Amino acid sequence: MALTESTDTELVFYTHPWSRGGIVRWMLEEVGTPYRQQVLGFGPAMKDASYLALNPMGKVPTVVHRGQVVTECAAICAYLADAFPESGLAPANPDRADYYRWLFFAAGPLEAAVTNQSLKVDISPEQQRMVGYGTYEHTLDTLARALKGKRYIAGDRFSAADVYVGSHVMWGMAFNGIPKRPEFEAYTAGLSERPAYQAAKAIDAELGEKLATNKG
Numbered sequence: 655m656a657l658t659e660s661t662d663t664e665l666v667f668y669t670h671p672w673s674r675g676g677i678v679r680w681m682l683e684e685v686g687t688p689y690r691q692q693v694l695g696f697g698p699a700m701k702d703a704s705y706l707a708l709n710p711m712g713k714v715p716t717v718v719h720r721g722q723v724v725t726e727c728a729a730i731c732a733y734l735a736d737a738f739p740e741s742g743l744a745p746a747n748p749d750r751a752d753y754y755r756w757l758f759f760a761a762g763p764l765e766a767a768v769t770n771q772s773l774k775v776d777i778s779p780e781q782q783r784m785v786g787y788g789t790y791e792h793t794l795d796t797l798a799r800a801l802k803g804k805r806y807i808a809g810d811r812f813s814a815a816d817v818y819v820g821s822h823v824m825w826g827m828a829f830n831g832i833p834k835r836p837e838f839e840a841y842t843a844g845l846s847e848r849p850a851y852q853a854a855k856a857i858d859a860e861l862g863e864k865l866a867t868n869k870g
Contacts, residue, residue, distance in 0.1 A: 665689040668705070668716040670696060671858040671865065675715035677727045677821040678734075679858055681814060683850035685734050685741045693861060728761035728818050735814040743814045752808035756800060757815040760822045763787035764797060768822070768831040797823075798837040805844055812848070820845040 667682060667689050669675030682689055694700050694714055701712045709716040709725050717724045717734070724733045735744035745753050767787040770777065777785055787793045797819075800807065808815045824842050826832025845851060 664720055666692060666718045668692045668694055668708070668718075669714045670694055671861040673714050674727050676854065676858050677818060678715040678717065678730050680821065680851050680854040681731045681734055681743075681817045683854045683857075684743060684814075684817060684848075685738045686850075687738055687741075693865075695865075726761075727821075728757055731814040731818045732757060742811070743817075745809055745811070745813060749809060753813055753815045756807045757818055759797070760815075760819045763793050764819075764822055767793040768826050772829070772831045794832065794835070798835055801837045801841045804841070807841075816845060 665682075665687060667675075667678065669679065669691060670693060694705065699705065700714065705716075706712055708718065708723050711725065715725075715727065715730065717730050719733075719737060724730050732744070735741065744750070763786050766785065767790045770785075771790045777789065782788050806812055806816050807819050820842055823832060823838050824846070827834050827838060827842070832838060
């Protein structure tokens with residue numbers, strides 16, 4: 655497990671335990687390198703000028719590595735896999751087609767489709783050509799076909815794409831944004847057994863409890 659309280663400033667992780675920062679937390683635990691965390695509260699802390707200088711969106715997560723700022727979970731996962739090649743979380747260049755394809759499928763069509771479905775945004779047949787995912791149903795069918803009979807989304811090894819895709823599927827099933835299809839349940843069952851995933855969840859659960867206690 656990475657040293658989340660390290661004083662090493664080469665890698666700094668800005669997050670909140672009740673945010674998409676959980677995706678990056680998992681990725682960092684898979685990478686296994688020491689990092690320093692900065693937990694920001696929702697509201698003023700994320701809108702402070704010093705943080706907006708790093709992430710003008712005023713949201714988490716953000717990673718700063720050797721002075722380089724990276725935002726957006728998919729980008730952070732891809733960046734960390736490349737920055738720490740010894741972790742083996744990115745396929746070799748000749749084998750990256752599926753890795754890039756499904757990593758950014760989840761960042762684009764999948765997230766948009768699930769978000770609109772959860773918000774009850776009705777996409778008319780005429781509008782389907784305007785949205786990147788077409789329809790919610792078609793997007794889920796596409797992902798289910800990609801995962802059927804597979805342990806990992808890209809090849810025969812775990813990669814950063816599994817962190818990102820798996821996080822979306824787990825979150826979606828937990829909050830009813832994605833149905834519990836057999837393909838999705840089989841895929842995420844294996845991922846949830848990974849020590850790095852369990853370590854990341856435990857860290858954020860402890861942080862969440864502390865925040866809830868302080869609020870009380």
